[in-house]
Amino acid sequence: MNILEHYSRDEIIAMVRKVLLIRILEEEIVKNYGKPGEDQHMRCPVHLSIGQEAAAVAACTHLTNDDRIFTTHRCHAHYLAKGGDVRRMVFELHGKLGGCLDGRGGSMHLMDDSVGVVASVPIVSSSIPLAVGSALADKLDCNKNVTCAFFGDASMEEGVFHESANFAAVKQLPVVFVCENNLFSVYTHLSDRQPNRDLGKLGEAHGLNVIHLDGNNVFEAAAGFKDIVHSARTNNAPALVVMDTYRWREHCGVNFDDHLEYRDITEVERWMERDPLKIASSMVIEANILTQDEIDAMATEILTDVSKHFVDAIDAPLPGPEMAQLYMYA
Amino acid sequence: MSSTTTNNERIMTTAQAINEALQVMGARDENVLLFAEGVDDPSAVYGTTKGMVPTYGSDRVIEMPVAENGLCGVAIGAAMRGKRPVISFHRVEFALLAMEQIINNAAKMHYSSNGQHKSPIVIRLIIGRGWGQGPQHSQSLESMFACIPGLRVIMPVFPHDTKGMLIAAIEDDNPVLIIEHRWCHYIKGHVDEGYFTENITSPKLISEGDQATIVATSLSTIEAMKATKALANVGIKTDLFDLRALNPLNLDAVVESFTKTGRLLTVDTGHKTHGIGGEIVAQVMERAGSVMKCQPSRIALPDHPVPSSRGYIPGLYPDAKKVVHEVCQMVNAGPEVIKKAMDALSSNIGKLPVDVPDPTFTGPF
Numbered sequence: 001m002n003i004l005e006h007y008s009r010d011e012i013i014a015m016v017r018k019v020l021l022i023r024i025l026e027e028e029i030v031k032n033y034g035k036p037g038e039d040q041h042m043r044c045p046v047h048l049s050i051g052q053e054a055a056a057v058a059a060c061t062h063l064t065n066d067d068r069i070f071t072t073h074r075c076h077a078h079y080l081a082k083g084g085d086v087r088r089m090v091f092e093l094h095g096k097l098g099g100c101l102d103g104r105g106g107s108m109h110l111m112d113d114s115v116g117v118v119a120s121v122p123i124v125s126s127s128i129p130l131a132v133g134s135a136l137a138d139k140l141d142c143n144k145n146v147t148c149a150f151f152g153d154a155s156m157e158e159g160v161f162h163e164s165a166n167f168a169a170v171k172q173l174p175v176v177f178v179c180e181n182n183l184f185s186v187y188t189h190l191s192d193r194q195p196n197r198d199l200g201k202l203g204e205a206h207g208l209n210v211i212h213l214d215g216n217n218v219f220e221a222a223a224g225f226k227d228i229v230h231s232a233r234t235n236n237a238p239a240l241v242v243m244d245t246y247r248w249r250e251h252c253g254v255n256f257d258d259h260l261e262y263r264d265i266t267e268v269e270r271w272m273e274r275d276p277l278k279i280a281s282s283m284v285i286e287a288n289i290l291t292q293d294e295i296d297a298m299a300t301e302i303l304t305d306v307s308k309h310f311v312d313a314i315d316a317p318l319p320g321p322e323m324a325q326l327y328m329y330a
Numbered sequence: 331m332s333s334t335t336t337n338n339e340r341i342m343t344t345a346q347a348i349n350e351a352l353q354v355m356g357a358r359d360e361n362v363l364l365f366a367e368g369v370d371d372p373s374a375v376y377g378t379t380k381g382m383v384p385t386y387g388s389d390r391v392i393e394m395p396v397a398e399n400g401l402c403g404v405a406i407g408a409a410m411r412g413k414r415p416v417i418s419f420h421r422v423e424f425a426l427l428a429m430e431q432i433i434n435n436a437a438k439m440h441y442s443s444n445g446q447h448k449s450p451i452v453i454r455l456i457i458g459r460g461w462g463q464g465p466q467h468s469q470s471l472e473s474m475f476a477c478i479p480g481l482r483v484i485m486p487v488f489p490h491d492t493k494g495m496l497i498a499a500i501e502d503d504n505p506v507l508i509i510e511h512r513w514c515h516y517i518k519g520h521v522d523e524g525y526f527t528e529n530i531t532s533p534k535l536i537s538e539g540d541q542a543t544i545v546a547t548s549l550s551t552i553e554a555m556k557a558t559k560a561l562a563n564v565g566i567k568t569d570l571f572d573l574r575a576l577n578p579l580n581l582d583a584v585v586e587s588f589t590k591t592g593r594l595l596t597v598d599t600g601h602k603t604h605g606i607g608g609e610i611v612a613q614v615m616e617r618a619g620s621v622m623k624c625q626p627s628r629i630a631l632p633d634h635p636v637p638s639s640r641g642y643i644p645g646l647y648p649d650a651k652k653v654v655h656e657v658c659q660m661v662n663a664g665p666e667v668i669k670k671a672m673d674a675l676s677s678n679i680g681k682l683p684v685d686v687p688d689p690t691f692t693g694p695f
Contacts, residue, residue: 070407101444113446118410123434129400130435133407140363140389140413160430163400170395327445328479329578330503 003219004287006226012289015057015218016280017298022053022077023277024302025086029076029093030254032310041314042093044106049077051216051248054276055180056081058213058221059148059241062229065115066143070131071150073108073122074247078150084112087309094313103319104327125151125158128177132164135175139236146232148176154185156199162206168238169207176225176232177203177240180215186251187262203240215243216276219283246271340523341694345515347489348378348454351496352416354525356386359414362500365394365405366418375418376456376515402428402453406435406505409451414500418454422509423466425455436505437480448503452496457511457548457599459647460685465635470600472509472547473609476577482506483577484530485548485599488695489519494528495574502530511549511599518693532580539567542593542657545584545610547573550597550629550648556691557653560674564667566657573598576606584610585617592623593660597648602630624660629653643684650675 004012026048034040049056056077060069063082071078079089085100092099093107100112108122118134121127131149138145155161156179168175179199183190200210209231213224221243231237248271250257258268284290290298342350355362366375369391370383382391394401398419405415419425425432432453439449455475458467476483482504486492492510499506536551537558546554551572558570569587588594594614596607607628615626629648636646654675658668676690 068411101442104444105442109442111443111446113443119435119439119443119447121435123430126403126430126434129403129431130407130410132400133404133409133413134411135407136404137408137411137413160397160400160403163395163397164403166395166397167400167404171392327441327443329482330440330445330448330450 002287003223004283004289006223007219009289012219012284015061015222016284016290016295017302018057018081019053019218019277019280020295020299021086021302022049022056022080024299025080025306026050026076028303028306028310033254043095044093044108045252046093046107046254047074047252048249048254049074051271051276052180052182052245053077054218054221054280055215055243055245056150058215058218058225058243059150059176059178061222062225063116063146063148066145068116068118068131068134068145068147069150070118070127070134070147071120072124072127072152073120074152075108075110075120079110079112079117079120082117083115084110084117086306087312088112090306090309091313091316094316095318096313096316097319098316102323125155125160128155128161129164132168132173132175135168135173135238136171139171139173144233146174146176146229148178150178150180152185153179153181153183153190153199154193155179156202157193165203165206165208165238165240172236173238174232174236175238176228177208177238179240179242180245181242182245182247184247184251184263187260189263199242200240209237209239211239211241213241213243215245216274216279218276218280248272339520341518342489342521343515344486344489344492344510344517345377347493347521348496348510349380350521351493351500352379352382353385355497355500356382356390358525360390361413362390363405363408363413363415364391364418365401365415367394367396367420369393375420376512379418398424398427399431402431403435405451406431406439406449409449410439410447414450416452416454416500420456421458421467422455422469422471425453432475432481432505433478437478440504441480449505450503451505452499453505453507455507455509457509459511459513459549460687462638462640462685463636464638468636470548470631472576473600473604473606475507475509476579476606478577480505481577482530482575483509484575485509485511486574487514487548487551487572488517490521491528491534491574493521494526495530497525498527498530501527506530509548513549513687514552516687516692517552517695519695529574531575531578533571533573533575533583535583536570536572537562538569540590541566541661542568542595543584543587543591544568544570544595544597544653544657545573546570546597547576547606548599550599552691553648553650554597554653556650556675557657560650560654560671561657563674564663564671566661566663566671568657573606579609579613581610581613585614588614589618589621592621594626595629595653595656595660596627597629597653599648600631601633602628603633605630627656627660629656640683640685
């Protein structure tokens with residue numbers, strides 16, 4: 001069976017649209033970020049999701065608005081995939097009032113509670129136990145909601161990942177641990193940090209349901225999530241999903257950094273050939289669901305909307321120093 | 331509950347009062363959760379969590395895997411989703427493993443979410459002392475927690491206060507660290523029945539006088555009480571505050587007292603350097619230093635760990651003798667007055683073992 005047969009036409013178009021939105025928004029950040037010495041308006045570190053769009057969209061495909069996600073410093077794709085407000089994200093990157101946190105968090109702290117993006121925490125693995133706590137609350141409330149914890153391969157080196165997985169398993173909580181293995185922690189390859197092993201085995205050791213997915217193929221990965229999310233929702237079965245994917249640009253910032261030669265250029269090229277956007281596009285074109293022209297039109301429409309927010313953000317008011325002490329105590 | 335009731339008095343220990351607070355809140359709000367290692371074991375966190383599993387079930391009274399940071403994070407995540415978890419650590423030191431979650435998430439979730447999230451978690455930490463606890467079971471690290479904006483840090487002493495403050499902490503929408511001194515668990519006093527709350531934001535005046543202002547925390551309040559009684563016997567009357575709330579630190583009443591007395595002494599349970607006493611002195615001097623009649627003074631633990639053997643202990647901890655001596659110096663009392671005040675301290679002092687709580691001064695208060 002063709003993998004696309006898992007989905008309705010509308011679902012397929014929605015998935016392509018999300019991948020496109022993430023790519024276009026991230027590319028707009030690249031275009032508008034500027035260089036030191038120039039007039040820069042996004043004055044916070046950015047960790048772009050270019051190359052990892054499909055993994056985020058796939059993970060969120062089977063989540064409802066009431067399901068929750070928790071993520072990391074590299075949160076743009078997750079925020080958008082879960083339905084976070086685009087304008088409020090762009091304003092947040094600009095440090096402006098009207099940002100999702102009125103500029104209090106910046107790129108690494110995106111949240112939109114109205115669609116279940118509960119928290120992005122830029123300390124490796126720090127949001128994983130929060131996700132498990134959210135799942136505990138859901139289980140106690142018998143509401144059949146699911147929580148996803150997004151993180152990268154380096155998170156599985158942190159003790160708190162294992163503490164969280166252990167508790168989720170012993171209490172059988174409706175949480176899905178989503179590891180996007182992009183092979184690098186900043187400049188350091190996985191093989192320099194961990195022994196040669198299947199990351200999924202770590203989840204199996206904790207008694208989690210484990211599945212390994214192609215993080216660059218949104219349709220295949222989303223199909224893999226279907227049963228995992230369903231088991232979490234209906235049977236409180238916690239799971240670990242490991243998705244292989246790749247970060248195209250530098251760890252932090254908008255540039256390519258391959259001149260630093262910390263990674264094999266043929267590896268980079270190989271992964272860029274497996275572009276999540278190209279894979280999704282060619283699959284829907286081949287299946288006669290969309291034409292290239294229709295995809296281009298969709299991209300133009302998204303870009304028009306997104307670029308408007310970038311323009312508006314520049315003129316939006318900054319928060320004032322008198323607001324810095326707000327929200328210390330509830 | 332093995333409390334004794336006479337003349338409408340309900341005398342019990344602070345440990346029993348903690349248990350009552352947990353029982354009351356377990357019944358009152360089904361969102362209250364409890365996490366502890368050995369939550370229902372024969373020890374039940376020194377009796378404080380006794381009977382909670384049978385009453386409220388293991389879904390809400392959760393046996394905590396030995397994973398302090400992870401479970402602290404789980405509790406915070408549940409708190410962000412409407413639960414009111416209480417997580418207990420048998421010693422302050424175990425919570426050091428959870429500092430990442432406490433400082434990055436509990437303390438900042440309300441702020442960093444622009445007021446959208448709350449983390450109403452209560453973290454119980456217990457300071458150990460005596461019977462050879464040693465360097466990693468006897469630390470009083472309250473100033474380390476109290477320096478983090480966003481956390482409430484409270485140190486109750488007396489049973490009634492502790493029950494009401496723990497209930498208030500559970501109902502508070504902020505993360506509250508309640509630092510209990512293991513020796514305070516043995517203190518006895520009357521505790522009201524059922525639900526009530528006590529102030530978790532300001533100090534409590536324990537005794538009154540115009541000669542000096544003494545601010546004490548945790549078990550040091552008990553030592554300061556012994557001292558103020560002895561001092562009163564020789565006509566030296568002092569304001570004594572049980573600080574109770576270390577963060578946010580509200581010293582309005584202390585400053586007002588100091589404007590009357592012009593003399594300030596702090597007695598805490600932690601190390602002297604960077605301790606809470608230093609912060610109190612600094613704030614009082616900033617606000618009212620011009621009325622100073624003598625230099626302020628701090629009594630605290632010396633700046634080294636507490637070793638295990640009782641051979642090291644005499645004179646190490648802040649005690650009533652040090653308080654009497656210091657206040658007498660501050661008011662320029664003569665040698666005869668000092669001797670009388672020292673004699674007025676319990677005649678047992680000096681003869682008791684140094685590594686167990688003072689059985690002559692555990693209340694009822």
